[in-house]
Amino acid sequence: MSKIQVNKLHTLTGHNDCIYALTEGVDPQYFYTGAGDGMVVAWDLENPKNGKLIAKLPHSVYALEVDHEKNLLVIGHNFEGIHVIDLDQNRELWSLQMTDQSIFDIKIVFGKAYIGTADGLITIIDMEQRAIKKRLKLSDKSARVMAINPYNTQMAIGFSDHSVKIIDLKSDEPIANMEGHTNSVFALAFAPNQNKIFSGGRDAHIKIWNSINFSLEDEVVAHMYAINFLAFRNDGKYFATCSMDKSIKVWSTEDHKLLKVIDKARHAGHGTSINKIIWSNYNQSIISVSDDRSISIWQLEF
Template structure:
C-alpha cells in the first residue's frame, strides 16, 4: 500500500467569517472561495498570499462554480439568486433573482447551470440566453450537493431528506435512480474520474460507494466521527479526500477503499473547526481546504 506524505504549504487569511464555498478556476492555478462575510476571493497557488476580491455581497455565499467554457464565475447569493462574473474583465455581467432560499450548490454542464436550493428545487438556467429554463421540485428538503457524469449524462443530487437522486440530462431531467441508505443529510457527492463509481458522504459520518452501471451499493465505510462535508478526487482517480465537521481531512485509496492518512490539528497543524470544503487541485497535486475557522489551508500530498 502507498505511503502518503503530507506537507502543509500555506495558511491563507482574509475572510471575516466561516468559509463555505470553494471551486477551481479555468486555469487550475487559480481557485475561488466564498464565505459568510459575502466576500468572493480569487487565489493564485503560485502566489497564494495575495488574494484578490472578486465580489462583495450582502448575504452569505455557500456555492461557487466556474463555467470553464466561457470563463465565468457563478456565485450563489443566498436568499437572492446568482451573480455571474466575467473573469476576463473581473466584473459582473448579469444576475438572476429567482429564490428566497439558501443556494447550496451550482454545477455547469454545456450551456446549462444547475442550481440546488434549500426548498428542494433544482433550477436550470440557460447560460447563453441568461434566462430561467426550468424548475424541478425534488423534495421538501434542501438540495445540498450535486455531481455530473459527463459521459453518462447523469446528474446526481444529495439531499437533506437523506436520499440521492439521479436525473437523466439526455431526457428532460427524468429520474434514473433514487438511492437510499444514508441516515442523515447527504453533503458530499462526487463521481469518480472514470465515472464508474458515485461516492457519497453524509451527516451520518459514512461514505458509500455506488456502482454507476446499476446504482447498486458496493460498500459502506464508517469514515469520520461527525458529518462528512465534502469529497474530492485526485485527477487520476487513485485517491480521494474527505473533509468533516470532526476537523479532519482523510486521504483514501479508492480502489482498496482504505484510509491512508488523517490530516488534523494535532498531526499537521490543521484546521481548528469544521472543514467545509476540500479540493484536490489538478495543479501540482495540491489539496485546498476551507473551514469555519476562516482560514484556507494548502497541502502538498504525495506518495512516498
Template sequence: MSKIQVNKLNTLTGHNDSVYALVEGANPRYFYTGAGDGLVVQWDLDQPKDGKLIAKLPHSVYALEVNIENNLLFIGHNYEGVHVIDLNTNQEIWSLKITDEAIFDIKTFGNKAFVATGSGMIIVLDIQERSVIKHLKIGEKNIRVMDINPLQHHLAVGASDHSVKIFDLRNYQALSHMDDHTNSVFALRYSPDGETLITGGRDAHLKVWSSATYQLQKDIVAHMFAINYLDFREDGRYFVTCSMDKSIKLWDSASFELLKVIDKSRHAGHGTSVNKVIWSRYNQQVIAISDDRTISIWEIDLDQMH
C-alpha cells in the first residue's frame, strides 16, 4: 500500500446513541447526522465542534436525504414516516405518516422522494404535492439502500433478501435483478460518471457492475465483516468503504486496489462498527459515523500519488 497520509482532524460528540444517518447539505460545507437517540444535528465543516440541533424525534433515525433543488432535509423517522425540514429556516414544514415500519434510506430525484422501508416497499412521494404517488413492492425483506443514476434514470435497490434490483424511474419497470451477494446488501453507489455500480453488504464482498449491462465485472473480498456503506470522491478516482469490522478502507476506482486502511490501532479510528462514510465535496475530507456515538473527520492526502 502506498504512502498515503491520513490525519484525523476531529472527533465530534453529542449523540447519545449509535449514529446511523449521514448526509451532505446542498451547501456541502454543512452535513447532517441522525442517530438512535432521535436527534438530527447540523454540523459545519468550518467550525465542526459546534453541532446544531435540527430535530428531536421519539424514535431512531436511520435515513437522511437532502433535496438540493429545494434545500429540504428529509428525515426517515422509524415507525412514524418522514419529516421534512426547510434548511433555509431549519423549520419542519411537513410530515407524512406513510409507514409504521423502519425507514432505511431516502433518495430524491427531481420532484420525487423515494422512501425505502422495512416491509420490502419503496414509497414514492411527490415533493411539491406532499403526497404519496406510488407504492413499489420490491420484495418481502427490508430495503436497505438505494442510489440513483441520473444519466440513465435508473434506481438501484439493495435489500436484505441478498438482491440488487434496478428500476427505470420513467415507468418504474424492473430492468435487472442481481442475486450474486450471499447476504443482505447494505452499500451501493454509482460512480460519478454513471458507468459503474458498486455494491457491498453483510457478506463483506464488494461487487462491481457495469451500469450499461449490469454484468458482474469484479468480486472483491473487501472487509472482515459487513460492509455498511461506500462513497466516491467527487472526481470518481477513489472511493471509501466502511464496515462493521470498525475500519474505513480507501480504494482506487480504476484498479480496485486497496490503498489504505484507517482503523483504531493505526489511526485512532472508531472502536465499533462504522455505519456510514461520505467524501465531502466541500473540502475533500472524509466524514464517518459509528455505533460508538461519535463522528470522525479525516484528511486523506492523495496528492503525492500522482
C-alpha cells in the first residue's frame, strides 16, 4: 500500500443516535448530517465543533440532499415524506407527505427530486410545483442508493434485489438492468472523467461497470462486511469506501488497488459501522459518519 499520511482532524458529537445521512452544502465549507434521533445538523469545516440544529423530526432521517440551484436542503423523513429547508433563511419552506416507507436516498436534477424508498419506488417530485410528478416501480425490494452521471443524462439506482438499474433522466424511463451483486446494493457512484460506474453493497464486493454499454469490467473483494457507501475525490484519481466492518479504505480509481486502510486500531477510527462518507470539495478531507453517533474528519496527504 502507498504511503498516505492520515491525520484525524476532528471528532464531532451531538447526535443521540446512529448517523445515517451526510451531504455537502452549495458552499462546501458546510455539510449536513441526519440521524436516527430525527435531528438534522449543519456543520462548518472552519468551526467544526459547533453544529447548528436545522430540524428535529419525529422519525429517523436516512437521506439528505442539497438543491444547488436554490440552496435548499431536502430532508427525507422516514414514514412521512420530505421537508424542504431554505438554507439562506434557515426555515422550512414546505413539506410533502408522500410515503409510509423508509426514504433511503434523494437526488435532485433538472428541477426534479428523485426519492428512493423501501417499497422499490422512485417518486419524482416537481420542486417548483411542490407536487408528485411520477412514480416509477422498478423493484419489489428497497431502492437504496442513487447516483447521477456527470452529464446529467442518466441515473443509476442500487436495489435490495441485488441489481443496479439505469434510468434516462429525459424520459424518466429505465434503460438498463445490471446484475452481478449477490446481495443489496448500498454504494454507487459514476467515476469522474471516466465511463465507469462503481457499486458496492452487502456482499462486500466493489464492481466496476462500463457506463456506456453497462457491462461488468472488474470486481474487487473489498471489505469483510457490507460496503455502505463510496465517494470519489473531485479529481477522480481516488475513491474511498466505508463499511460495516468499521473501516474506511482508500483506492486508486485507475487500477482499483487498495492504498490505505483507516480504522480504529491504527487511526482512532469509528468503533461501529461507518454509514456514509464524503470527500470534501472544500479541503479534500474525508468526512465520515457512524453508528457510534460521531462524525470524523480526516486529512489525507498523498
